[in-house]
Amino acid sequence: MEPFLTRSYRRDRIAVRGGDLTVGVWDAVPEPDEDPTTPAPAAVAPEPPITPATGYTAVEPPASAANATPTRPRTVLLLHGLTGHHQTFRAVADRLDAYRVIAPDLRGRGESYALLGPYGMSAHADDLALTLEAEDADDVIVVGYSMGGLAALVLAHRHPERISALLLVDMWLPRLASPGEDRDATISTIFAPLFDTIERTYPSTDEYHRFWEQSGRFDVPLSDDVRAALDYALLGREPELGIRVQGRAAWEDATEVVGAEDVLAALNGLTHPARLIWRRAGHAEDAAAWDIEGSAESWASLLPTLTASEYPSTGRIPLFTEDGVARIRAAVDDLAAG
Numbered sequence: 001m002e003p004f005l006t007r008s009y010r011r012d013r014i015a016v017r018g019g020d021l022t023v024g025v026w027d028a029v030p031e032p033d034e035d036p037t038t039p040a041p042a043a044v045a046p047e048p049p050i051t052p053a054t055g056y057t058a059v060e061p062p063a064s065a066a067n068a069t070p071t072r073p074r075t076v077l078l079l080h081g082l083t084g085h086h087q088t089f090r091a092v093a094d095r096l097d098a099y100r101v102i103a104p105d106l107r108g109r110g111e112s113y114a115l116l117g118p119y120g121m122s123a124h125a126d127d128l129a130l131t132l133e134a135e136d137a138d139d140v141i142v143v144g145y146s147m148g149g150l151a152a153l154v155l156a157h158r159h160p161e162r163i164s165a166l167l168l169v170d171m172w173l174p175r176l177a178s179p180g181e182d183r184d185a186t187i188s189t190i191f192a193p194l195f196d197t198i199e200r201t202y203p204s205t206d207e208y209h210r211f212w213e214q215s216g217r218f219d220v221p222l223s224d225d226v227r228a229a230l231d232y233a234l235l236g237r238e239p240e241l242g243i244r245v246q247g248r249a250a251w252e253d254a255t256e257v258v259g260a261e262d263v264l265a266a267l268n269g270l271t272h273p274a275r276l277i278w279r280r281a282g283h284a285e286d287a288a289a290w291d292i293e294g295s296a297e298s299w300a301s302l303l304p305t306l307t308a309s310e311y312p313s314t315g316r317i318p319l320f321t322e323d324g325v326a327r328i329r330a331a332v333d334d335l336a337a338g
Contacts, residue, residue: 007097011111014104014134016127022111023131024086026093026101028073074336075137077128078103079148082194082253083245085110087232088319090225092143095329099336102135104128106151108249110232119252121154122262129159141335143167143328145319147253149276150174150263157266165335166274169318169328173295174267177259184255191254198247203239205231217317226320267299273338274306275331279313 008027013020076099078089086103087110093101105112106124117123128151132140140163144152149171156163177183188195202208212230213220222230233243256263276296300308311327318324 007094012135014127014131016107016115016130017123019115020112021104021107021115021127021131022086023102023104023135024089024093025103025135026096028098028100073098073100075100075102075132075135075140076332077132077137077140077142077152079124079128079142079144079151080106080109081146081148082191082250083109083197083233083243084145084148085229085233085244087229088145090229091325092319092328095325096332099141099332100137102131102137104131106148106249108246110244113235113244113246116246117248117252119246119249120262121150121253121256121260121266122158124151124253125155125158128155129162132159132162138162139164141165141167141332143169143332144171145169147172150256150266153266153270154262156272157262157269160272163272166270166272167328167331167335168274168276170278171276172257173299174257174260174263175295176264181258183258186258187251187254190257191250194254195247195250198243198245198250200242201236202241205234205238205241208234208241216315218320219316223320229320267303270303270305272305273335274303275335276300276306276308277311277327277331278308279311279318 010025010027012023012025014023015021076096078086078092078101080086080088080103085105089101089103093103104127107115107127108117108119132138138161142152142155142163142165144150144166146169149166149168152166152168152171156166200211202211209222209227209230212218212226213222218226233245235242235244276299278296296308296310300306316324318327
């Protein structure tokens, strides 16, 4: 694969149901030819500061779907988790320098916060299909982290023509509801820590950072990538800072891990090459609530295009660790190679 070295970053606005979806795009620029007579590539604008309602480009679907030149980089679509946004993939996008990277703020999060429901994986999948059309992206490798893995599955099921492969990182493992199970009670128990972070307020940015330093999910001191991702999510002003996640969006999306027909149909109907990598320690919020190993091995045994493997974890979010980012890059490269 030809190396692409110089990155540019922008935020696009994609017209979807009810408004605009904000999408981060990291473009890959090919390494200049060694021939001194070859013109140097145009200068690339630096990454803009992360401030609300700036740095946007309105994107319209292309007039033609013609998509191939020998040097065009592959596209990787990055899908965040329940309370995330596209800036949680800063380190991953930086490492995927051989690819064009597209990462949305899913409906109800980040700068897509104002988009109302209904939410759920089918709604996200349809938003994502419009995004790929607007960005003229085909043959896409989709990386879904946590909840984003479910969205990736449903996207591939509903819009298979644009997708080539899936990488599912610490994906929620969907299951049928048990007889007599109170699904709402199950969801409330499993996701209580995440719902708490949505409802919590912070008197200052320092207190907000301190909360995450003490959470055990990040290395301390917080890296620049972690601080930038955390600060992008902030909503409001001191002394009542919150995060930009619609509570209704989080709830409706979380319920789809148990008994959601579209999600289970997407998993059962999986035909794309897919790789599931998961960590036993620190998975989701309560590993005891998930039969991770049994479910992963069961699904992998039933679905010929799915492979599953476990990796060691210290409880840190892998999107922000050197080992986690390297694993994602290696898996994407393997999927791209076919």
